[in-house]
Amino acid sequence: MITVKNDHVLRTVDFASYKDKIAKVHALIEERNGPGGDYLGWAHYPETYDREELSRILAAAKEIRENYEVLLVCGIGGSYLGARAAIEAINGLYGKNKVEIIFFGQTLSPTYVKQVLDYLENKTFAINVISKSGTTTETAVAFRLARDLLIRKVGAEKAAKAIFATTDKEKGALLQLCKKYGYERFVLPSDIGGRYSVYTAVGLLPMAVAGIDVEAFLRGAKKGLEFYGKAENNPAYEYGILRHELYKAGYPVEMLVTYEPSLVQLGEWWKQLFGESEGKDHTGLLPDSATFTTDLHSLGQFIQEGSPVLFETILEIAKPAVDVIVPHDEDDLDGLNYLEGKGLDYVNSKAREGTIAAHVDTGKVPNIILTLDKMDAEGLGELMYFFMRACACACYLNEVNPFNQPGVEVYKKNMFALLGKPGYTK
Ligand code: PA5
Numbered sequence: 001m002i003t004v005k006n007d008h009v010l011r012t013v014d015f016a017s018y019k020d021k022i023a024k025v026h027a028l029i030e031e032r033n034g035p036g037g038d039y040l041g042w043a044h045y046p047e048t049y050d051r052e053e054l055s056r057i058l059a060a061a062k063e064i065r066e067n068y069e070v071l072l073v074c075g076i077g078g079s080y081l082g083a084r085a086a087i088e089a090i091n092g093l094y095g096k097n098k099v100e101i102i103f104f105g106q107t108l109s110p111t112y113v114k115q116v117l118d119y120l121e122n123k124t125f126a127i128n129v130i131s132k133s134g135t136t137t138e139t140a141v142a143f144r145l146a147r148d149l150l151i152r153k154v155g156a157e158k159a160a161k162a163i164f165a166t167t168d169k170e171k172g173a174l175l176q177l178c179k180k181y182g183y184e185r186f187v188l189p190s191d192i193g194g195r196y197s198v199y200t201a202v203g204l205l206p207m208a209v210a211g212i213d214v215e216a217f218l219r220g221a222k223k224g225l226e227f228y229g230k231a232e233n234n235p236a237y238e239y240g241i242l243r244h245e246l247y248k249a250g251y252p253v254e255m256l257v258t259y260e261p262s263l264v265q266l267g268e269w270w271k272q273l274f275g276e277s278e279g280k281d282h283t284g285l286l287p288d289s290a291t292f293t294t295d296l297h298s299l300g301q302f303i304q305e306g307s308p309v310l311f312e313t314i315l316e317i318a319k320p321a322v323d324v325i326v327p328h329d330e331d332d333l334d335g336l337n338y339l340e341g342k343g344l345d346y347v348n349s350k351a352r353e354g355t356i357a358a359h360v361d362t363g364k365v366p367n368i369i370l371t372l373d374k375m376d377a378e379g380l381g382e383l384m385y386f387f388m389r390a391c392a393c394a395c396y397l398n399e400v401n402p403f404n405q406p407g408v409e410v411y412k413k414n415m416f417a418l419l420g421k422p423g424y425t426k
Contacts, residue, residue, distance in 0.1 A: 001227045001235065002227075002235055002236075002370055002371065002372050002382065002383065002386050003235065003370070003371045004235045004238045004239045004242070004368065004369075004370055005368070005369035005370075005371070006238070006242055006368065008356060008360045008366065008367040008368075008369060009242060009245075009246065009311070009366040009367065009368060010360065010364060010366045011245070011249065011366070013241065013242060013245050015238065015241060018241050021397060022231070022234075022237050022241070022393070023231060024396075025237070025240075025392075025393050025396040025397060026230075026231040026234075026237070026393075028396050029043055029389075029392050029393075029396070030043070034396055034401075035396075035400070035401035035402075035403075035404075036401040036402055036403030036404055038191055038403075039191055039192065039193045039196070039403035039404075040191065040392075040403075041189050041190075041191030041192040042192045042193075042196040042197070042199065042388060043225075043229065043389075043392075044225065044229075045189075045192065045199050045200070045221070046199060046218055046221035046222040046224065046225045046381075046385070047222060047225065049199065049200070049218065050187075053186060053187065053201065054204070054214075054215075054218075056184075056186070057186060057201055057204050057205050057208055057214070058208055058214070060164055060184060060186075060205060060208075061205060061208030061209045064099060064126045064164075064209045065098050065099050065209060065211075067124070067126070068099060068124045068125055068126045068162065069099065069100060069123045069124045069125065070099065070100045070101075070102055070120065070123045070124070070125040070126075071099050071100070071101050071102070071125065071126050071127075071128060071206065071209045072102050072104050072116075072120065072125050072126070072127045072128070072146055073101060073102070073103050073104065073105075073128050073130065073206050074104045074105030074127060074128070074129040074130065074131075074139050074142050074143045074146060075103075075105050075106065075128075075129070075130035075131060075139055075166075075202070076105055076106040076136055076138045076139050077106075077136075077194050077195065077272060077276075078193060078194020078195035078196070078197055078202070078272065078276075079130040079131055079132065079136070079139065079166075079188075079194050079197070079202055080103055080105070080106055080130065081195070081265070081268055081269040081272055082195075082197065082198030082202065082203040082269055082384070083198070083202065083203045083205075083206035083207055084103055084206075084265045084268075084269075085198075085263075085265040085266040085268065085269035086198065086203060086207050086212065086217070086377075086380055086384075087101060087206065087207060087210045087212065088262050088263070088264070088265045088266070089260075089262055089263055089265070089266050089375055089380055090207075090210075090212050090375070090376065090377055090380060091210055091211070091212065092262045093261060093262055095210070097210050097211060098211060099209050099210070100123075101206055101209065101210055102116060102119075102120075104116055104142045104146060105129070105136075105138055105139035105140075105141075105142035105143060106138060106139075107138060108137070108138055108141070113142060113145065117145060117146070117149055120146075120149060121149075121153075125150070125162070126162040126163070126164065127143070127146050127147065127150065127162060127163045127164065128164045128165075128166065128205055128206060128209075129143045129163065129164075129165050129166070129167075129174065130165075130166040130167070130188075130202050131166075131167055131172070131174050132167060132168050132172070132188045132193075132194055132197075133168070133172055133173075134167050134168070134171075134172030134173035134174030134175060134176075134177075135172065135173050137412075137415070140173070140174075147159065147163065150162060150163070160181045160182055160183060163181070163183040163184075164183065164184045164185075164186070164205065165177070165178045165183045165184070165185050165186070166185075166186040166187070166188055166200075166201045166202050166205065167185065167186075167187075167188060168187070168188060168190060169187045169189070169190065170190070186200075186201030186205060187200070187201065188200055188201065188202055193403050193404075195269075195272050195273050195276055195277065196273075196388055196403070198269075198384055199217075199218060199221050199381075199384075203217075204217070204218075212377050213377045214377070216376070216377035216378045216381070217377040217378065217380060217381040218381060219378050219381065220377065220378035220379060220380060220381025220382040220383075220385075221381040221382065221384070221385050222381075223378070223381070223382045223385075224381065224382040224383075224384070224385025224386055224389070225385060227382070227386075228385060228386050228389040228390075229385075229389065234389075235386070236385075236386045236387075236389040236390040236393065237389075237390070237393050239313075239368065239370065239386075239390045240390045240391075240393035240394045240397060241393075241397075242368050243285060243311075243313070243368065243390075243394060244394060244397045244398070246311045246366055246368075247284075247285050249366075251285075251308075251309065251310060251311045251366065252285060252286055252309055252310075253285065253286045253287075253288055253309050253310035253311075254274070254285045254286070254287055254288065254310065254311060254312075254313055255288045255289065255290055255303070255310050255311070255312045255313070256270050256271075256287065256288070256289040256290075256312075256313050256315060257289070257290050257291075257292055257312050257313065257314045257315065258289075258291055258292070258314075258315045258317075259291070259292050259293065259316075259317075259348050259351070259352055260291070260317065260375070261291055261294065263291070263315070263375075264289075264291055266380075267289030267290075267291070268289070269384075270287065270289065270387060271287040271288070271289055273387060273388065273391050274287040274387075274391055274394070275287045276405045276408070277391050277392075277394075277395050277400075277402040277403070278391065278394055278395050278398065278400065278402070279407070280400040280401065280406075280407070281400055283398050283400065284398060284400070285394075288310070292351070292352070292355060293348070293351050293355070296351075296355060300355075303359055303363065303365060304358060304359060304362070304363040304365075305363065308364065308365070310365065311365060311366040311367065311368065312359060312365060312366070312367045312368070313367075313368045313369075313370060314352070314356065314367055314368070314369045314370065315370050315372065316352070316369060316370065316371045316372070317371075317372055317373075317374065317375045318371055318372065318373045318374070319373060319374045320345040321374075321375060321376070323343040323344060323345045324343065324344045325341060325342070325343055325344075326339040326340055326341065326342050326343075326344070326347070327340070328340045328341075356369070370386075
């Protein structure tokens with residue numbers, strides 16, 4: 001179970017005073033009768049997911065692993081960040097994935113798009129296009145380009161067999177394409193929004209292709225439901241309360257800190273989850289993320305002595321996946337023999353302890369400390385559930401809908417009008 005430490009938040013938090021509020025929040029989530037209640041399908045998904053679809057996901061992943069060099073994942077926002085975060089967190093940045101996973105459809109940059117298309121010229125590749133609406137411009141344009149390249153390389157019939165789509169069961173442009181061309185299709189359930197969809201085919205198919213044990217990931221999610229799906233003694237709600245208190249105390253920014261470069265994308269997923277869920281009605285914490293000790297050499301100065309706008313949430317991993325020992329050196333010209341025989345995990349943990357003391361005791365920056373036992377598929381499944389549950393709790397404490405994103409539509413409408421999309425006027 002994830003532990004939540006509040007002894008570095010520089011104030012006393014009266015959890016008991018939240019008893020009634022938390023009971024109400026919990027009821028809104030369980031009974032699905034609060035704002036956005038129609039999108040709470042994720043909350044019990046670790047128990048209710050479709051086993052038949054999971055078998056098809058595993059079979060598709062096997063087929064992709066056996067027949068292609070690259071899987072091109074076309075998606076944006078909630079339709080890609082979870083898979084990317086999970087693949088990097090579990091396999092690392094230089095993981096020996098049998099199939100290379102390339103993320104596409106998350107940008108309109110011609111430079112990026114051209115580089116990927118050029119790279120694919122000499123590769124065998126399959127496509128997993130992921131879009132609930134099926135009309136997201138970035139994803140749809142990228143998919144059109146990738147599909148054209150695939151058809152040019154292997155012909156229409158083989159291309160159709162190499163395309164796997166994840167979309168809504170009943171509606172959307174991508175569904176129409178699937179029906180017309182016979183692409184294998186997976187479902188993003190209508191009661192689950194993009195940023196809460198990592199346990200569905202949205203996350204599972206790319207993860208399974210990357211060789212991750214998705215059944216262990218779902219087992220972790222189920223543990224998450226057991227530990228963080230209850231009304232009382234719930235660490236996810238405690239974390240929700242702590243960040244709510246710090247927001248009320250005048251800190252508008254929460255910085256998620258990890259000590260692992262392979263968790264950078266987890267930070268991106270977390271930022272979307274909290275930012276898009278909570279940032280409404282001119283309220284909510286701005287989610288930011290940093291990787292220490294790397295960013296101590298860039299942002300560390302600001303955190304220590306800059307404007308006092310942020311608190312940190314430190315994500316500790318208790319047991320490292322591996323360790324590396326500092327070797328002996330005869331000359332010791334670099335003066336490092338005092339670390340000889342020590343593991344880098346020990347050095348990293350001392351850096352963490354020293355930094356927490358510097359930021360909290362000297363800099364007066366409140367720190368919430370979350371500890372996950374192990375970053376493996378099961379641990380990550382549990383951690384993501386913890387964050388999703390905490391996020392729903394935080395939103396309901398702030399009285400905003402955790403599951404919509406009306407503000408995002410504004411840029412889309414302006415862009416469509418400027419591009420001359422039918423039905424949109426300047
Ligand atoms: O979390 C969300 O709902 C969004 O980030 C969406 O996932 C994102 O906008 C992509 O939407 P779609 O899956 O419809 O292409």
